[in-house]
Amino acid sequence: MIKWFCSNVSADVALVLARPEGAPEGTKGLGMFLMPRKLPDGTLNKYKVNRLKDKFGTRDMASGEVTFDGAVAYVVGDITKGFKQMMSMVNSSRLSNAVRSSAMMRRSFLEALVSARGRVAFGSSLSEKPLMKETLFELLLDCEAAASITFYTASVYDKSDQGNVEAEGLLRILTPLLKGYICKRARNSTSEGMEARGGNGYIEDWIDSKLVRDAHVGSIWEGTTNIVALDVVRALVKDEAGEIFFNDLYNRLDAITNSLTKQIGKILLQISKKVESQSHRIMSLNGPERELPAKQLMNRMYHIFTASLLLNEAEVQITAQENYRKLYMTLQYIHRYLLSSGLDDLTYFDSSLLQCFDAIVDFDKVSKGTVEGLLENVQQAVKL
Ligand SMILES: Cc1cc2nc3c(=O)[nH]c(=O)nc-3n(C[C@H](O)[C@H](O)[C@H](O)COP(=O)(O)OP(=O)(O)OC[C@H]3O[C@@H](n4cnc5c(N)ncnc54)[C@H](O)[C@@H]3O)c2cc1C
Known part of the structure; x- marks a missing residue:
């Protein structure tokens, strides 16, 4: 059996979903397993990395295609609830994606600000040009906003982790919202940051091109933007998360x-x-x-x-x-x-x-x- 995408393919352990023999079709039949790279006797487990992906970005983390061939893996939790268990992890991975994207937005802003202040053209520093002020301001506004909702969601995550049911409901809708908007917006911010450095931004001596490449994957993995947008609607319709969401917002305005x-x-x-x-x-x-x-x-x-x-x-x-x-x-x-x-x-x-x-x-x-x-x-x- 082949897994077409496997991030961090050199990891010591991997969590995988697989269908036990005789289990029902669809996501309901999936169990969760922990698969080690090495077996207890020190020998390598039976899976093969067919090739590493030649990626547009995130090149410092190996992603591979993997063939499982009699690999040993251990059941995690309830074997009939593998998909549900994996979905609870999706909250943390979507949040971490938003953290990652927000951080890249911030780095892009700082790089742009420092380079604009240092570069003199047409008689003054670029940061003194009205239109550059506007460019830099928008970069900062976006990354400050992203940081604000990301930190807030992290606090909701903690509460949910401690068993707060309301926080669990709120987290259900906040994580796709963050993932959908911030990861997409980071593409724009990193590109603008690159352009603010002019021609040098396009050259690999500076960080901007790496930020642009790395930002792009944020809106693809862990569910593309369209898929998470549909998930927001699902959270509203199926999980009735709208009431908690709007109440949280209105209570804040009320206070x-x-x-x-x-x-x-x-x-x-x-x-x-x-x-x-x-x-x-x-x-x-x-x-x-x-x-x-x-x-x-x-x-x-x-x-x-x-x-x-x-x-x-x-x-x-x-x-x-x-x-x-x-x-x-x-x-x-x-x-x-x-x-x-x-x-x-x-x-x-x-x-x-x-x-x-x-x-x-x-x-x-x-x-x-x-x-x-x-x-x-x-x-x-x-x-x-
Ligand atoms: C670098 C990298 C590492 C990855 N690592 C992992 C990993 O470790 N583990 C793992 O499981 N996966 C991993 N992935 C896979 C990744 O999660 C998927 O590629 C991603 O979720 C998109 O799925 P897909 O490739 O099947 O695209 P498709 O589903 O074929 O989507 C193609 C396009 O169609 C759109 N689309 C699809 N369905 C709908 C719909 N219903 N309505 C509207 N538009 C739709 C999508 O938004 C997308 O733009 C990785 C991917 C990359 C690029």
Whole structure:
């Protein structure tokens, strides 16, 4: 029997799914087994790596094609529940994929910022050019947002691991959301980071080309973007995860006390209610019609949830440090990902970025006044 893809093929042990003789067809009949590379007497187990894959990226980890030929493997857990057991591992592997992609986004931003600050062209440093500020800002916004929801999901994962049933339900929908959006977005961020370094970005002397290559696999393995988007819809329909998801979000907005963050919370609540009703409508559809909008829904759910986390962090930062930096990021996030459309007047390119760019990228203080100006812009966009 051949396994067409096997990552980390040189590992000492592998967890595999296999169908015991006489077990039923389909995923129900699969058992989970632990297969060691070496047997207790020190001899090699009976499987062969036919060849290593010649991969586009992740070349520092060997992926191979494997033929099993009488290999010894030990049953893990309940032999009739192999697939279910594997699926619980999928939560951690999808989360770890999001961590990996978020980290690559962050590295791409830092590389881009350092190179733009160091390179002088047309009379000044590239980081002083308005359009480069915008490019760098978007890179940072994406990676800060990704970090926010990834860390939050990790905390939900811990709670679920300790037996919290609500956390288990929330984790069910958050992991495909992260995997679907962040792993795909990392492709964009790493490419933008490469371009920000100009011609040098394309040259193997720098890290950018490796980041671009490595980022691509994130949206393919552990379920492609389409497959995880369908899984988000499945989590809504079959596992009824929508209620937990929206309640978690609404409770966070409810807990906001600062007057400025409250105003933004109101806008976000309005948008989130819209997305919730869209999700109900999609759930009421059948078959192909339900599948068609799955990716759009996944992206929107990702954005509203992430925006609520950013807003929560903003409130903490204002209270602790009287710093409005995170609130600035939140407003920009809401404006860019939830309000601007293909026909707006491009007001989301708020000129305040020209003034506060350095404070933003250096994690310094942003004033309340700067945020109030941006809020007016956002309120205007809500009315449009
Ligand atoms: C480097 C690497 C390492 C890997 N390591 C492992 C490993 O260790 N273990 C392991 O088990 N697997 C591994 N894989 C396999 C990987 O998980 C699969 O390749 C991936 O899940 C996609 O499945 P597929 O190749 O069968 O693509 P296909 O299922 O043929 O999909 C092709 C395209 O069709 C789309 N598609 C498929 N079904 C639908 C649908 N219903 N609706 C809409 N679109 C759809 C997909 O999104 C995709 O874009 C690895 C892959 C790579 C590239």
